């Protein structure tokens with residue numbers, strides 16, 4: 461289509477066609493050549509000042525999520541081939557090249573499952589390297605990424621056919637994902653989550669990242685894995701606190717509101733009381749939500765969460781949101797709405813009083829890691 465809105469401006473839309481391995485552009489009106497066409501378009505705008513080209517190119521991500529049992533059983537093909545479709549699998553297994561894999565594994569997971577992982581790849585006749593790393597929130601940094609990249613480089617992998625495998629909790633999956641997205645501008649990687657939190661959250665998304673300059677996940681990319689393999693049998697060895705932490709994430713999705721993990725549950729619990737005080741929830745609904753949290757062994761109250769702290773946090777929130785605070789509150793079981801008005805101080809005070817009266821006997825357990 462060619463349009464001209466003034467004598468000095470001319471806009472043309474081009475499609476891209478690949479002919480004999482070379483991309484060429486052609487207008488929608490005159491199709492001179494036959495070939496593979498791209499979803500991308502180029503818009504050319506000619507004016508008296510010069511020419512401007514705008515490229516619109518959709519990016520499509522395709523990845524597989526497989527839920528299975530006995531992922532580490534050598535008879536199960538998933539860990540080795542689950543990332544491939546039937547056609548790709550035929551092509552890959554028909555060549556006689558030895559199969560190679562690089563596996564990054566959380567150190568604790570390695571202590572528990574390392575011998576099974578080695579046995580899997582030994583029995584499948586794979587050339588492999590296992591890199592156990594202490595992947596904690598404290599050392600979720602570029603140093604870990606660099607360490608992984610050095611080892612990948614040392615082993616040497618074919619970035620088209622030999623995906624990097626990450627086995628561990630969310631920290632391990634995020635760090636390996638970032639390393640893979642950087643290596644040779646993008647090397648495929650596979651996520652195998654071993655904590656409940658990473659199973660329900662970090663497993664199926666595209667976000668990778670590390671902490672940087674005091675900020676959580678400040679450096680990262682948006683590159684999905686080629687596949688995620690879900691095997692809930694890894695939960696057998698998880699400490700109870702980690703299971704509760706994962707349940708908090710699931711609960712957050714059911715009561716669509718707020719942030720992450722265990723500490724946030726105390727905030728959610730208080731907000732349930734605020735919602736009830738505002739008449740958004742019945743007393744019965746409030747009790748059912750709190751019972752659900754308690755049933756999942758989540759903390760619902762903390763002595764350090766004082767009325768003064770709550771009021772200060774709300775004021776801070778207002779300050780940092782340019783006067784228009786967005787407050788998610790539950791409005792029923794499985795329902796929530798965003799409220800834009802500041803919650804009245806008397807509602808906060810009354811909710812706080814009731815929250816403390818009813819829940820102070822359920823104080824928070826010690827912070828994660830203190831056990």
Ligand SMILES: NC(=O)c1ccc[n+]([C@@H]2O[C@H](COP(=O)([O-])OP(=O)(O)OC[C@H]3O[C@@H](n4cnc5c(N)ncnc54)[C@H](O)[C@@H]3O)[C@@H](O)[C@H]2O)c1
Nearest residue numbers: 568629630631632654655657658661662665667694697698
């Ligand atoms: N990419 C995303 O979309 C996304 C989403 C949510 C969270 N995250 C990230 O995930 C991280 C939190 O993940 P997490 O809670 O899994 O923490 P984590 O990775 O620190 O794992 C928690 C602990 O569990 C241990 N562990 C792991 N699997 C085990 C098993 N099967 N048995 C026994 N112990 C085991 C680990 O060694 C670790 O000590 C955060 O850094 C967060 O930013 C990422």
